[in-house]
Amino acid sequence: MKEIQKNITGKQYWRSMDQLADTPEFKEFLEREFPENASEMTNPVSRRKFLGLMGASIAFAGLASCRRPVEKIVPYVKAPENVIPGIPQYYATTATLGAHAYGLVVESHGGRPTKIEGNEKHPSSQGKTNTFLQAEILNLYDPDRAKEITHDGETSDWASFVSFWKEKHAGFIESKGEGLAIVSGEFSSPTLYGLYTTFKKVFPKALWVVDEPIDYSNLYDGIKVATGKLLRPNHHLEKAKIVVSIDNDFLGTAQESVASNMGFASARRVESENDDMNRLYVVESAFSITGGMADHRKQLSQTQIEGFTRQLAAEFNIIDSTAEIVETVWMKALVADLKKNKGNTLIFAGHRQSAATHALVYAINAALNNNGSTVTYHDDQYAVLEGTTLSEFASNAQTGKINSVVMLATNPVYSAVSDINITAALDKIENKISFAAHKDETASVANWLIPQSHFLESWADASAVDGTLSVAQPLIQPLYNSKSITEVLNVIVNAEDKKGHSLVKETWKGLLKTASLGKPWRKILHDGVYTSSNSVAIPSKNSAIAELVSSTKLNNSSLSKDNLEVVFYTSPSVYDGRYANNGWMQEAPDPVTKLCWDNAALINPKTAQALGVNTKDLITLSANGATMEIVVSVTPGVADNVVALELGFGRENLGRIADGVGFNVNVLRNSAGKHSAAGAKITPTGRTYPLANTQDHSSMEGRPLIREATLDEYRKEPNFAPEMVEHPPLKSLWDDYSYEQGYQWAMTIDLNTCTGCNTCLVACQSENNIPVIGKEEVEKGREMHWIRLDRYFAGDIDNPEMVYQPVACQHCENAPCEQVCPVQATLHDEEGLNVMTYNRCVGTRYCANNCPYKVRRFNFFNFTKDYPEQIKMAQNPDVTVRFRGVMEKCTYCTQRLQGAKITAKNEGRQAKDEDYMTACQQACPADAIVFGNLIDPESAIVKAKKQNRNYALLGELNIRPRTTFMAKLRNPNPEIEKLTETVS
């Protein structure tokens, strides 16, 4: 096995970090050396417990086998209609995140929703999902949810609240709402909007505060200035050949990421060397998965990004700007590229960017004829995106002008920026009503806590960004005494107690202009969507833009190690904190840092070296006049002198999962520095903090694992991927099993479209009952995910590239694990699956040792033993919950394959592609995973395997993996390529 030296050998990956910078500090960054506490005792055993153990150990064999859980099954006495035990049912519903709606199809087993998939008919999900949507199942069954209505800490009930409010309501009607405030997030829903307008009508003097911790108001403001209207943009990445992302993580944490991923992947996917692919330029302050996909990426601080947009806009003569943030030649090359593809390009900016930037982006898109083509603007009549600001509310409250506040599914005490003293403001308010899923920071200071129903427990409706309407129908009765937002708001506004179902139906009677909802309504419930459109075309107001731009000052102070810039990032794990008590999300490794169960201050190696800090060091970080302690994680890809901070962590008294995890960086934000701020300082404390990282090593060591080429190289050498490794002929001494009948399962993963977003990982966890093991166990390296996303850095350490490779069991035909299992617990079946027999597994771990991909996962403890009842309800009944001491791994979702085969057999046919999908494949928003039957000539997998980018990872070991990869391509601008060549 020798790497051949060809003209094209793919990317030169780092052999190691120190190859690039041979200093002792650098050596430590990515390679973990001998740790300080080589042995640690997790469960200190007291003397008494030890003596007990001594006694126990005498009878160990007998006792140990008594611990197997016993379960009783009680059959139905009266069977419900249409429910066949063992056959799941699927219902369409809608999830919302802020003002964005995602149509879903949810699998239900015996009345328990267990798995979420996207609704193909819904424009924002298109049959796909993201990590947050996948994790919603666990939110539903969260045992730490608020369960009872409480009044001043005492358990109360709904009737008491309603009668309490009726009294207040009468008063407010008289005073026209004087002294009443509602705090909510953004939303877009016909029913809620109806209640909102009634509220505005009956309480004209009341305040309606709209506050989102992940605040998109700059986007709306910028577009408002540019167009004169409050509009929502909708991006059509499938049409964009050139994409310029200005600090917009559109593939990751930004809203509408599912549709963006779908569109981006379809414009990027190539089937042969003759296909075209899109080109992505990214400027950002710290790596996001979007930055990882970039063909050209610039690491800029937030102030530089502001200037970058102006430099770009100046090229289009939109404004006059002298800003030169990036080399003029680089910018000229980018602009030439954009102009060449007029109408097929797309520029967008992230929520952190100023309104001026967003307005400029609008103007640039207009100049490139993109508006109406790759980006459309929508006037959402059901959306509430703006309202009174939180700071205005707080100052009103401070002066005693407010006596009642209703906080609708918001948590301002946790998320408010530091210059709004929300706690003091709330203190002045007599009646504080918190409607929340958890007894969170805000609910703890409120008089009333109304538990919020999960969307799978409630009736609601929503409007997607393009105007498509959809209904959210419940799949389960509320598990606790909770209410839906519609029901609560209806009481607040109308002082009458109505069921959510009738409220939504009333709205839809109006929408459908019918007195009784009949067939069309049932069709909407079945399909999940009701199509309508609200796209508008509006000319841009360039003078207003120029005015806004000139009024927005550029910060010219240059950053240094004593003048750092903090940037606040949306968490890919917990969003703004709303997924903080979700074990799947906490354990899903951050795509870039691979940290889980924590957030950290991300600093690049160069800056860290200048500051004298290293990964795991606790530092004191001061910014915006506040100070906090946080741990450092040295991460390549962060701009110089920038500290990237992840929101949503450091929760208190929220629940068993969230409490004490990470650091609350909200304390560093203020109104001016909500998204970023310069002038930050770091002082090391000299202490360290443990971090659980699922990947200690970030260099590919020059191994041909992820094979990559540029589009040009690929065109010259179409077979570069399979030919990258030269090896002797792979022969067997024996006649091999033929694998030519029935079904032959196989998979390909396209590294060219995979963004590393973790959706497959969470989907797999949900489908396959994978346990959550906690920070300590992850720290020991025992994470259980069946599919992991290997992330490697490549290229220049100061401006690296980031690449991903999802690795799950490769189902080798000549599997090393199978040969070594002494009890035949892991075997090959005739369909090419490497199957695990949990009952037979003794747990020698030999198979895991001998797995070259290290994808086998061992139950070191009985991780599932102490599951609360609610979590047990989240389990997929088609998949065994594994016991302590057995090995587990990806099964290609064998339960789904069996289901498809049985259905097909009953219908007297072979199962086809549309009958089966693995969970990862179904969830993947980039459609990077192709799975199917190798001997079905019409299947997608047969076509995929024929592609010339197809290669087997470690195929030279003659293990014949069934999962293969499609080599990654990048499509750099040749002009810029020339530039970097002359520089180096």
Next chain:
Amino acid sequence: MSSKNIETDASLDYQVPLIRGNPTFASITESVSKVTEAKTTKEWFVLFGFFSSLTMIMIGSIGYLIWEGTGIWGLNNPVGWGWAIVNFVFWVGIGHAGTLISAVLFLFHQKWRTSINRFAEAMTIFAVICALVFPGIHVGRIWAVYYFFPIPNQMDMWPNFRSPLLWDFFAVGTYFTVSFMFWYTGLIPDLATLRDRATNKIRKLILGVAALGWRGGNKQWKHYELAYLLLAGLSTPLVLSVHSVVSTDFATSVIPGWHTTIFPPYFVAGAIFSGFAMVMTLAIIARKIYNLEHIITITHLENMNKVILLTGMMVGYSYSMEFFIAWYSGNPYESFAFVNRAFGQYAWAYWIMVSCNVIVPQIFWFRKLRRSIPVMFVASIFVNIGMWFERFVIIVTTLAKDFLPSAWDYFSPTIWDVSLMIGVFGLFFTLFLLFIKHLPMVAMAELKGVLPQADPHFGHDGHEGESK
């Protein structure tokens, strides 16, 4: 003295007889038997108390392990095998010297073995017992461990005969059985001697049963010697096979650093190396405490040191050969695995191994050091440490960094890894103390056979029977 003896000794030393002090048959019987008959000394009780406490730690550690799961150890995802398997291979290796001394040297008529063979065989048995502690308990589901056994069952489920772990099961099982039979057969005449000397009825009864009615008749001697020879013949291939099979646990895998054809001979050499070191450690203590310096002479120890020197160099050769092949193969994964061993995160373990196993034994080129009790004692301890680390290096460093860098991790032992290792050492010494106290630690009958007076007339017949 037989001419053969002189020839054998010629390679050692012309002047020194096998046994010093010109003992008689009776004095040998006396000095060996009295250890088992005299009142138990306080020192013995102190030692026994200490080591049996360690054994209790082992039992406690196993109890907790079974209660909680293998997660109490420092194992993680790439490193599925840790100290348990390191200890298993270590103890199986220790056993080899016993078999080599008792069987192979017997077949080669190396008569100097008689002073130490009982000792070495006992060590083999106890080492294998210690080794056998681990395979059963290191699995995740100990209550299902019988799936290993080829038990006919209604499901027609058989173990996987392609798995080296199953080969291990048979190899070590056979090894234990044969070693035990060999040891016991050798014990029979001596047990009869003890029986005949017993003054207490119960002791007489127990020893009488254990001696299987040995009377020392000519016919019995004839059968005995044939049986002993046959068992020696059976044991001999086991010296080579057991550790070869153990090495296939690693050699048949695909993991770079394990997947090497040099493993079987390399493991056997290492096993003999470590076994001799362990015999040395034990013999030096025992001959001192029980005044057996005239029976286990400095010449015996020197011979063992020569074996240690030889096998140490074989092991050293293997280390360098692994590197050569890794480079010569051109396989980047394999090259990395070996460079990583020497210079990676576990380099400290690698250099402990090389220092103890390759450098330390070199002192035995010097006769003076070869015959110095303190020097050889310290050296033998070093070799034991080095050989433990050899297994650690092979198992842990290899697993910690294999093909995909994303999966790499670091193994750190927990208190339960340590307690189990210490506890098993406790078990070993507890068993050894019981052996020393209750059984003749030197093969009296055989020893008498090599005394000059055993062979008054016929140089070609060294084993004229005498039971007393």
